[in-house]
Amino acid sequence: AQKVTQAQTEISVVEKEDVTLDCVYETRDTTYYLFWYKQPPSGELVFLIRRNSFDEQNEISGRYSWNFQKSTSSFNFTITASQVVDSAVYFCALSEAFLLPGGADGLTFGKGTHLIIQP
Amino acid sequence: EAQVTQNPRYLITVTGKKLTVTCSQNMNHEYMSWYRQDPGLGLRQIYYSMNVEVTDKGDVPEGYKVSRKEKRNFPLILESPSPNQTSLYFCASSLSGTAPTYEQYFGPGTRLTVT
Numbered sequence: 001a002q003k004v005t006q007a008q009t010e011i012s013v014v015e016k017e018d019v020t021l022d023c024v025y026e027t028r029d030t031t032y033y034l035f036w037y038k039q040p041p042s043g044e045l046v047f048l049i050r051r052n053s054f055d056e057q058n059e060i061s062g063r064y065s066w067n068f069q070k071s072t073s074s075f076n077f078t079i080t081a082s083q084v085v086d087s088a089v090y091f092c093a094l095s096e097a098f099l100l101p102g103g104a105d106g107l108t109f110g111k112g113t114h115l116i117i118q119p
Numbered sequence: 120e121a122q123v124t125q126n127p128r129y130l131i132t133v134t135g136k137k138l139t140v141t142c143s144q145n146m147n148h149e150y151m152s153w154y155r156q157d158p159g160l161g162l163r164q165i166y167y168s169m170n171v172e173v174t175d176k177g178d179v180p181e182g183y184k185v186s187r188k189e190k191r192n193f194p195l196i197l198e199s200p201s202p203n204q205t206s207l208y209f210c211a212s213s214l215s216g217t218a219p220t221y222e223q224y225f226g227p228g229t230r231l232t233v234t
Contacts, residue, residue, distance in 0.1 A: 009159075035222075045209060045225040091161060107152070107211075107223060108178075111161035 002027040004094050006110035013082055014118050021077040021113045023092030029053075034068065034075045035093040039112070045091075051075065079115075087117045121146045125210050125226035132200060133234055140195045140229050142210030150213040151193040152177070152223070153185065155206040162209065168193055200233045207231075 003026040013019045025034065036048040049059060051068050059066045063080045079086050092110045123144045132138055144151065152167040154177075164177030168187040182204055184196040193212075197204060210226040 006161075037225075043207070043228050045211075047222045047224075050222055093162075107164065109154075109162040111159060 002029075002032075002094050002096065002108045004092050004108055004110035006090075006092055006113050008113045009111070010114040010116065012116040012118060015084055016081050018078060018080050019082050019115065019117075021079075021090050021092075021115065023075045023077065023110060025073050025075065025092070025094045027094060027096070029096050031096075033095045035095070035107070036066065036075075036077050037091045037093065037109075039089040039091065041088070048077075048090075082115075082117045084117050084119055087115060089114050121224070123210055123212055123224050123226035125208075125229050127229060128227060129230050131232045131234065134201055135199050138197050138200060138231075140197075140208060140210075140231070142193045142195065142226060143191050144193075144210075144212040144224070145191065146212060146214075146224065147190065148212035148214055148224070149190070150215060150223075151187065152211045152213075153183070153193070153195050154209045154211065155179065155204075156209060156228075157206050165195070165208075200231075202233045205231060205233050 005024045008022055011019060032053045034051045038046040038048055049066055056068050065078045067076045089112045091112045093107050095107045126141045149170045153165040154162040155165055156162045163179045165179055165183050166174055166177055166185040168174045171187055171190050174185050174187050187193055208229045211223040213223045
């Protein structure tokens, strides 16, 4: 079975600091997809990024960047120059490439990291 | 506007009183899913559906039922709710039925309290 571990339950930093959220995953599949979602205090889930297992290139989107390393089964998320609006719970998730009828795993979420950005 | 809608958004009910939480998407997505979110446990999948008339259990299906008679709708049914089903519920949809590897669009959530 697949598993996602976000060891950091809560992180608190001061605004403008850089912060990295860790995500470690387990899967027996060679083809899989990794995701990050943001859940702001308002409660909705906002998609941030999707990465497939064959693409180990790091990705940067504004102040956000993601580091995917298959060798360590990690998909870490860094926010540069954090802002108060970045305060949220962040979820890392893993999906197998294909679903088969009969109970195969779907999208497995980590337990989330609560990020607090203090002004 | 492309969206997933859930109703009701908030519900307080009593143990044993059957209830249905509706979920509808307007994106012609094949894949739909229900999750529950509990403090310290993250999101856990209850049921998913790869297409019309195809549903399957997720990680925590006990006490829940679903149906997928139409592509756009995926209601979650609690036949006899119990207090341990008090939770925040999310419906989600995704483009492909056999490959849930696309972005999943989530509904706004339904906060259920069972007393």
